[in-house]
Amino acid sequence: MRFFFFILGAFGGTLYVIYHRKITEMIGLKIGWAEKYLGGGGTYTAHLLFGLAAIILGFLFGFGWIPLPF
Numbered sequence: 001m002r003f004f005f006f007i008l009g010a011f012g013g014t015l016y017v018i019y020h021r022k023i024t025e026m027i028g029l030k031i032g033w034a035e036k037y038l039g040g041g042g043t044y045t046a047h048l049l050f051g052l053a054a055i056i057l058g059f060l061f062g063f064g065w066i067p068l069p070f
Helices: 002-018 020-027 032-037 042-062
Strands: none
Touching: 002 020, 002 042, 020 042, 032 042
């Protein structure tokens, strides 16, 4: 199960970071708090940060630094 979360987080997060601009434009929804606190273009930055968080969590789950709850 750890391997699945590692692949999902690392691979999915990497793709999300690479294509965050296209994903944001395709969704077409602005994130209000991101625009407020991260400045102009905050939605793009928030999507980039979500991708980086997915990569980090994938590595943490994959290598057992965060135990799986099940």
